[in-house]
Amino acid sequence: VNDWIRRNHDHYEERYGGLDTEHLIAQAGDLANLDRLIAGHTSWFGLYREGLRDRLKGKTVIEIGFGDGLNALFMARLGANVWAIEISEKAAVHLSSFAERFGLRLEALAGDFRELALPRADFIVGKALLHHFTHDVEEQFLGRCAEVLTPSGEARFFEPAVNVAWLDRLRWMTPVPGRPSSLRKAAFAKWKESDPHPERDNSSAHYAASGGKYFDDICILPMGGLERFRRLIREPARAQAFGRRALHWETRLPIWVQSRMARSQTIILRGPRCPATRRAASG
Ligand SMILES: C[S@@+](CC[C@H](N)C(=O)[O-])C[C@H]1O[C@@H](n2cnc3c(N)ncnc32)[C@H](O)[C@@H]1O
Numbered sequence: 507v508n509d510w511i512r513r514n515h516d517h518y519e520e521r522y523g524g525l526d527t528e529h530l531i532a533q534a535g536d537l538a539n540l541d542r543l544i545a546g547h548t549s550w551f552g553l554y555r556e557g558l559r560d561r562l563k564g565k566t567v568i569e570i571g572f573g574d575g576l577n578a579l580f581m582a583r584l585g586a587n588v589w590a591i592e593i594s595e596k597a598a599v600h601l602s603s604f605a606e607r608f609g610l611r612l613e614a615l616a617g618d619f620r621e622l623a624l625p626r627a628d629f630i631v632g633k634a635l636l637h638h639f640t641h642d643v644e645e646q647f648l649g650r651c652a653e654v655l656t657p658s659g660e661a662r663f664f665e666p667a668v669n670v671a672w673l674d675r676l677r678w679m680t681p682v683p684g685r686p687s688s689l690r691k692a693a694f695a696k697w698k699e700s701d702p703h704p705e706r707d708n709s710s711a712h713y714a715a716s717g718g719k720y721f722d723d724i725c726i727l728p729m730g731g732l733e734r735f736r737r738l739i740r741e742p743a744r745a746q747a748f749g750r751r752a753l754h755w756e757t758r759l760p761i762w763v764q765s766r767m768a769r770s771q772t773i774i775l776r777g778p779r780c781p782a783t784r785r786a787a788s789g
Pocket of ligand 1: 511514515518549570571572573574591592593594617618619632633634635638
């Protein structure tokens with residue numbers, strides 16, 4: 507097993523052991539909560555951009571790296587046939603029990619996507635997933651997505667965007683709860699020891715190139731250029747209101763400005779190339 511997959515497994519097993527299940531159950535019980543999250547939280551806004559919410563009914567969706575399971579539960583509530591996959595066994599046990607409690611039909615599986623049999627799918631989604639993979643694992647993963655998706659299928663991922671080096675350095679200098687500033691060298695190095703993210707390229711150009719190996723149609727939507735400043739506002743309600751407005755204001759900026767300033771991005775891959783077509787294309 508790739509060391510980073512093991513590291514993710516160990517890190518998230520510990521995290522999901524202490525899940526706030528009551529909060530989750532309260533959230534997952536009502537689709538109005540999904541609408542609220544899409545309106546104001548970057549990762550939800552990003553994953554559901556371009557009307558995904560209304561395209562899921564009756565569709566087979568695979569979610570990889572489902573985490574606390576909230577999104578998988580929402581998708582099942584929206585009428586999708588959901589296969590949810592997590593490297594953490596604890597997360598899969600939690601999600602199965604939540605689905606049973608809500609009477610939702612959903613398959614929660616624990617393991618590495620490379621070892622699991624996957625169904626033919628209309629959508630594959632991942633929220634904050636690809637940047638946990640090393641480049642070689644990402645390549646295997648995208649190849650597998652192209653094999654499993656129907657010809658009109660779509661893969662979409664919400665990921666961080668690093669398109670300008672100094673903005674990224676600034677980001678690491680700003681401390682957030684649980685992670686010290688990179689200026690505090692010793693504390694930062696200690697934090698990094700248990701960080702589950704490999705050093706890798708998270709630029710939009712990289713994701714466009716890696717997606718382009720297996721898909722004909724690549725769409726990258728940058729976001730978070732203005733929203734990133736919400737972290738400077740202390741008071742949670744004001745920070746949230748600012749974030750919500752910023753996500754909409756920033757879409758009025760020229761696309762090249764959005765792309766340079768982006769903190770996050772949605773990567774939408776369509777037109778999966780089947781293995782035979784790929785072989786023909788590569789000569
Ligand atoms: C940043 S968390 C995001 C969780 C959730 N999608 C969310 O948005 O809250 C990344 C998730 O990917 C999972 N993960 C990492 N590597 C994985 C792999 N090889 N297969 C499946 N899941 C994986 C981790 O266990 C973790 O739950």
